Amino acid sequence: MATSLSVNQELSDVLNQLWKVDVNRLKPGVDYKISLQGKAGFVAQGSKQARDMARMPLFSYVDEDKLRSIETYASFISLLDNYEMSTGVAETITPEELQENQHFLDAILKTAVMKTTHRYLASKKLSPSDPLQFKKQLFDIWFRMYQRDRTGAEDSCGFEHVFVGETRAGKDIIGLHNWVQFYLQEKANNVDYKGYKARDNKDTPDADDHVLNLQFSWKGLVKPLGSSFIGVSPEFEVALFTIVFLMSTEKTTKAVVKVDEYLLEIVVCRHGRAIGTSYPKMISSNNRQ
Template sequence: LRTTLLFLSPKDLYTAPDSCEGRCEEPYSEEDECHCNTECERYHNCCEDYYRHCQPEGFSSSWDAITDEDLLRISEQLYRADHNKARPTDIAINPQYQASPDETDDQEDRSPQPLYKYVNEELFSKPTYASFIKLLDNYQRVTGREEDVTAEELREQDNFLKEVMKTELMKKLFAFLHKKNRYGSEQEFVADLKEMWFGLYSRGDGEQDSSGFEHVFSGKAHTSGMGGAGQCRDGGLTPGSRLCLGEVKKGKVSGFHNWIRFYLLEKQGIVNYFSHNFNGPWDTYPDVLGLQFSWDGFYKEVGSAFIGCSPEFEFGLYTLCFIARPGRACHLSLGGYSLSIQTYPWTKTTYGNGKKYIATAYVISP
């Protein structure tokens, strides 16, 4: 008899911890980085290649899967349901210089005037706007500094969620996700929204210093040892209120994709608009711009943002894409025009039964 010895490499013996190759329908383990069973769609913690290895036919292989066609339909419905968006007369912008791709990183101010010529601030008295703006003063700017969440701030989070869930837009989103078996009740949906958006995790050295909401809507400045605590300045919309700066890291702005925050900080002289590299095809609001700007001395090379939408519109679309296409481009249709959103989950820590927080979400600009 002749014995043949097979020498297997580690690649043959072990599956990569972030892959579903050979792991489909593997029982859940909290030690896994990502998951490959059918429940991972519900908990938005699938490995990036889950659909390639475990669902060869793609999303359409399951009755409650969210297909590309589903996303086009529901995004148009949400677009039409944004009743709190700005009217054409509510906002006047002055985009000025359009930067070429090789000009976006040169940090040169090519637009002498502010981006916003006029905003009808009566918009900000609407309940979803008012509750959203109250959240903007709750964050430290610099990564690595622990966020101290007070009882009042927790109430403000709950109030924002309560107000957005009163809107037709968010009710349509919940109905869609409920039909797709992602949530059993509105209460479950709201509880998950609070965790995925407001749950704290560390972008620094272990401090609970960031959340999806702060990163996307408030922004973070990355200082890389440049110092400086998160700054707050007087000048909110109500007497005695303050607007705090968000996230900065390695001398650059991280996140910061919200038009309301941009307008309020530009009005105070804290944000300096430099140029834009993309202007969407919409002739009404919401529109989309890709922006270059300086934020209290820190630069943002490309900050894409909806212009003139309601808070619930952004919040709803980003939530939809995070649940349906986490870590991938999410292709939507708004008013007959194509638009894509990119989301990424935070992979280092989880909540609940292995669910992942939102790391970032933004409009993909060409």
């Protein structure tokens, strides 16, 4: 598969710049430790049972002091309890929650990752050069509420879907592509890691990998295949997915990029002027090719 894919070199160059300045990325084996355990089997979408190939949690250790002391993580975590789990249920956004959204955006916009992102997007005429207008653009992409379910309710937004996770009709897990949310839900016994999914069913991942394909259950529902960055900062994910979202007007954009040692496919689906979903898919890792 990897040999038939064309790497987007310009996008890869930009993302590698972001990778280099992501000083808030946590170090595997130091700031966090994961236990990959067994390879997960096939599970059909909508199934409520999956063979558990991992008796232990995915995360055996995370330095929570860093999650509390680094502003972008702390402000990110404050957003995770602001949403209804099920689609079709109208979201009620309080003034306090709106303030938390703004605090998170302010925090990430201070970082070199987002400053680099803004410069690039403004140079491509994809974002306004004014910082306040760029912040508004980010809010609209990530936090503007929209209707995902057909009930007519404004029940979802990009941030909720990608970073928090949702359920659909009480049958499926959708979204939940963030490692911090996964860790916190695992710690609360809401997530049960079932095992890793091999890249193209060929090779096995490594505990130092910053991207994983995995299988898990969340509050009794099974996600047959999920994928997530591991250890990267919230600002890195917001930056990467925002860039891919803005570089195309297609409903679904799939970009193949080489970031650090990883060959990835970045998938971003739009919901009007907002993100519908976004996630990375590991294709291969150069240190094992």
